[in-house]
Amino acid sequence: MIETFRNAWRVPELRKKLLFTFFIIIIYRVGGTVPVPYLDSVALSAWFEQSASSGDFFSYLNVLSGGNFSKATLLALSVSPYINAQIIIQLLTYALPPLERLQKEGPEGRKKLNKITKYASLAIAIFQAWAYYLTMKKAGACVYTEGFSKIFAEIVIIACFTAGASLTIWLGDEINEKGIGNGISMLLFAGIIARGPSAVIGLFDYMKTGEAKNIILVIAILVVFILMIGFIIFMNEAERRIPIQYAKRVVGRKQYGGQNTFIPIKIAMSGVMPIIFAMAFMSLPSTLKMFIEPKSGSFYDHFLHWFEYTHPFYACLYFVLIIGFNYFYVSMQYNPLEIANNLRQNNGGIPGIRPGRPTSDYLKKVLSKITLVGAVFLGIIAIFPIIFTSITKMNIAMGGTSILIVVSVALETARTMESQMMMRHHKGFLE
Known part of the structure; x- marks a missing residue:
C-alpha cells in the first residue's frame, strides 16, 4: 500500500487529486471544531461521558462523526444522515418499481437516485438535529430554555446541525469529482483516524499507573488490534x-x-x-x-x-x-x-x-x-x-467496527489508485 501511494504521488494527475483530497479532509476536520451557538459544550461533554458511553445509538453516531457528535460542533451529524438515507433508498429500490427502473437506467438513473438520496438525507438531518436538540435540552446543555430566546436558539441550533450535514455531503461530492476514492468513505475514514491519537494517549495514561496488570493489558490490546487488522485484510482480499x-x-x-x-x-x-x-x-x-x-x-x-x-x-x-x-x-x-x-x-x-x-x-x-x-x-x-x-x-x-471501516477504506483507496495508474499507462500505449 505504501508503494502504491509512492507511485501515485509521482504521477502529476494523481498527485493533484491526492492533494485536493487532503485539502477537503482538512476543511472537514476544521469544520468539526466550529462550535454551535447557544450550547454549553462543557455540560454536554459531561453528560455524554456519563450517559452515551455504553454502546447506544449516540456512541454509534459519535464513531461516524469522528468525535464531533459528543462535542456538538457544526459537523456533529457528519455522514450519518447520508448513510441512513442511502440505506433507506437502497431498500426502497427493491420495493418500489419506479426506483428500481431508475437503478436500471444506467448513469442517468443513478444520478437521479443520488439526488433523491440527498433530499432524503436532508430530511433525516433535520429530524436528527431536532432530536439532538431535545436531548441536549434535557441534559441542561442549552443556554436559553424559555420565551422567544428559546425558540430562536432552537431554530439556530437545528439549522447549524442541518447545514453541517449538507456541507459534509458537498465535501464528499467534491472528493468524488476531483479527488481519490469515495468521498463519504474518505471523510468517515478521516474522522476515525483523527480519534487515534487520543486513544493512544488514553492507553499510555492507563500504563502510567505503574501496575503490572495494566501494562500487560495495554500490550494485549495492541497485539489484539494488530492481529485484527491482519485478519480483516486477509478476509477483505x-x-x-x-x-x-x-x-x-x-x-x-x-x-x-x-x-x-x-x-x-x-x-x-x-x-x-x-x-x-x-x-x-x-x-x-x-x-x-x-x-x-x-x-x-x-x-x-x-x-x-x-x-x-x-x-x-x-x-x-x-x-x-x-x-x-x-x-x-x-x-x-x-x-x-x-x-x-x-x-x-x-x-x-x-x-x-x-x-x-x-x-x-x-x-x-x-x-x-x-x-x-x-x-x-x-x-x-x-x-x-x-x-x-x-x-x-x-x-x-466500538473498536472492531472502527478498524474494519479504516482498513476497508484504505484497501479500496489503494485499489482505486492502482486502477487509475493502470489506466494512465494504457492511455500512453494507445497514444
Whole structure:
C-alpha cells in the first residue's frame, strides 16, 4: 500500500487529486471544531461521558462523526444522515418499481437516485438535529430554555446541525469529482483516524499507573488490534473464483469465444453495512431509555438491562443480527438467476453444470456458503471488542467496527489508485 501511494504521488494527475483530497479532509476536520451557538459544550461533554458511553445509538453516531457528535460542533451529524438515507433508498429500490427502473437506467438513473438520496438525507438531518436538540435540552446543555430566546436558539441550533450535514455531503461530492476514492468513505475514514491519537494517549495514561496488570493489558490490546487488522485484510482480499467457460462460435472467417475466465465473489462483499444495520437496531432500546426513564425493578428496566453492551444477550443477539443482515444485504447485491441468464445468453457456462436453472441453483449454493463465512467474520470482528470490554472493563466496544471501516477504506483507496495508474499507462500505449 505504501508503494502504491509512492507511485501515485509521482504521477502529476494523481498527485493533484491526492492533494485536493487532503485539502477537503482538512476543511472537514476544521469544520468539526466550529462550535454551535447557544450550547454549553462543557455540560454536554459531561453528560455524554456519563450517559452515551455504553454502546447506544449516540456512541454509534459519535464513531461516524469522528468525535464531533459528543462535542456538538457544526459537523456533529457528519455522514450519518447520508448513510441512513442511502440505506433507506437502497431498500426502497427493491420495493418500489419506479426506483428500481431508475437503478436500471444506467448513469442517468443513478444520478437521479443520488439526488433523491440527498433530499432524503436532508430530511433525516433535520429530524436528527431536532432530536439532538431535545436531548441536549434535557441534559441542561442549552443556554436559553424559555420565551422567544428559546425558540430562536432552537431554530439556530437545528439549522447549524442541518447545514453541517449538507456541507459534509458537498465535501464528499467534491472528493468524488476531483479527488481519490469515495468521498463519504474518505471523510468517515478521516474522522476515525483523527480519534487515534487520543486513544493512544488514553492507553499510555492507563500504563502510567505503574501496575503490572495494566501494562500487560495495554500490550494485549495492541497485539489484539494488530492481529485484527491482519485478519480483516486477509478476509477483505479473500474471494471465491467460479470458473466460466465460453463456447466457441464462428462468424464468417472469425472465431469468437472459447476463452476461460471466472466470476470473483468476495467473502466480505457487504463490508461494514450489516454491522451498521445491526448496531442501529441494537441501540434503539438503550436510546429510548434516555427519553423514557424506567422505574427500578420494572419489566421495562429488566428488558433494557438485557440490551446493555456488557450483557451476554446483547452480544449473542448482535451476532445473530449481523449474520441475518449480511444475508439480506448480499441478496440485494447478487441475483443468481440473472447471472445464470446472462451467462446463457453469452454462450457461457460453469464447467460440469448445465445452463439455466442448474447454474442458478449452483450459484445460490456457493453464495450461501460464502455469505455464511463472511457473516461469521463480521460477527467476530463486531463482538470480540465487546467481549474484551466486558472482561477488562475498558471501553473499546466500538473498536472492531472502527478498524474494519479504516482498513476497508484504505484497501479500496489503494485499489482505486492502482486502477487509475493502470489506466494512465494504457492511455500512453494507445497514444
